[in-house]
Amino acid sequence: MEPLDLQAANLSSYPLCEGFKAGSEGSVFHLSNILLFLGFMGGSGFYGLLYLFSLLSAGFLCGSIRAWWEPCSVDAFLWSLALFGLTAAQLLLTGRRLRRVSLDQDFQEVYSCMFKKLGVSLTHFSKIVSSCDGEVRTLERDHCFAIEGKTPIDKLSVLLSGRVRVTVNGEFLHHIYPFQFLDSPEWDSLRPSEEGLFQVTLQADNPCRYVAWRRKKLYLLFAKHRYIAKIFALVVRNDIADKLYSLNDKAFNSSGHRYDLRLPSYCHMPGTKPEQEAHLLQMPGQTSSASSQNKQTI
Template sequence: MESPYQFPSANLTWGEDEREHPVCVVWKETPQSSVFYLANIFLVLGFMGGSGFYGLLYLFFFLALGFFCSSIWAWSDACTTDTFSWNFVVFAICVAQIVHVAYRLRNVTFEKELQDLYGYMFKRLGVSLTQYGKIVECTDGDIHTIEKDHYFAMEGKTAIDKLSVLLSGRIRVTVNGEFLHNIYPFQFIDSPEWDSLRPSEDGVFQVTLRADNPCRYVAWRRKKLYLLFAKHRYVAKVFALLVRNDIADKLFSLNDKAFDNRGFRYDLRLPSFCHVPPPELEQAGLFLSVPEQQGEHSRASAAQSATT
């Protein structure tokens, strides 16, 4: 049975000319110029760039070199307008990015003391220069000075309204005239006071802080810092980690020096002895430690009662 649909016969054979490749009739046997290979080397190096401002500068610098060499190759060897145009346009874009990143990097440069603070405390926690710039903005860029024997805070009088970091010098911490510990550069001055209050609470210092020599410090006001925490949760977590680590260091240093007049060490894990009067503190030492002879007598009594 013949098909009701009739199709004209089509010649599906290729001619001799149609069998040849339409573009590369003859492959080029000689290699490209050295500029072509140099361009590709620069492109490979550029795509190995990292993150951050310096990583972006590295990336766009080598990309600009690569596309510039590609433009030279396209103009001198390939002699095609579109290839040269595209490579040169991308080269111009990379140069513009270099200028933009360099301008942004210039805006986040800080004074030497603030740069040292970033390297010592914030850089190791992964805080970028952009985030650190926002942290510095909360200080209004001010670095405060305390003269020798002047007070940063007085016990029961100075309000707790900021968080401060010592940049240089040394501060002595006392309570009721008794020495507690020293504060050294790149330590928080008032971390225990900061951590003891909620954002809506007010309080005063329970210790006295006096400068042993000329000191410089940077401070963040409570309201500005809490507004920054509300906008940037990562910065809030960084400050929480730094403050609590600083408090732990102060407690360990305080525990190493907590001895009574007979040489017994107080354990700061027990209720604080800072608010206990000295006579009561000495009496408390009798209960916090057991003399060696009394301990041996107790162990002997316990063994005798166990045998009976």
């Protein structure tokens, strides 16, 4: 059997590759590599993915064009064309996902004010929005969101507009403003399996709008996504801290002295008698001098 003569075969119509080129590659080759380099510098998130797949698609397309015009580059052309098709498909898929994640104006403001600064992606926030069915509720002026001792703690709510007054036994405590939780202390006071009632009354000072998550649906979301559970724990406890500081600015005794809610003596004080308050506000030196005077009197 005679050896195969490549020169006489049908492939002889194609030029043979003879060593490396003496000159440099064309401009399309350099443009392809520049686009690939810039594409791999894309960040995370939807817009980062759009940037990444857009430049990768353009880079692989330029590589396909360059390989088409070069001899002995059929394999390079096929690889570049396949990679261009894959990145273009990913680009279209990311664009569809971005359209589905588009939020209403109210939820966009909630995301910008409360979650975006914590680095929460739109993907995770869309799961948070879906757990409340994207519903915005209203509360008329002088209507109560909760009544102390009567309303069950069965949801977690964020005020979108308006102002809510918080009272206990008819005495004013503080106001709740937009993009603050309406019931963060009540939410944090209960375990998932526990039930309870509001210990304060929340009444609207003017027409209000808010969004609410049901406890059961939110805990189901937390069970599936531990990251979202950690984010909610952070924003809820930060909201509670803000409310405590607002209370601290209004905590005065009968002598006009301000209490500090961070002091354990205030938190565990059994009563509110004037003599107990005066005793708590005395300096250590004043306490010792007062006791010595009492001994002299006795």
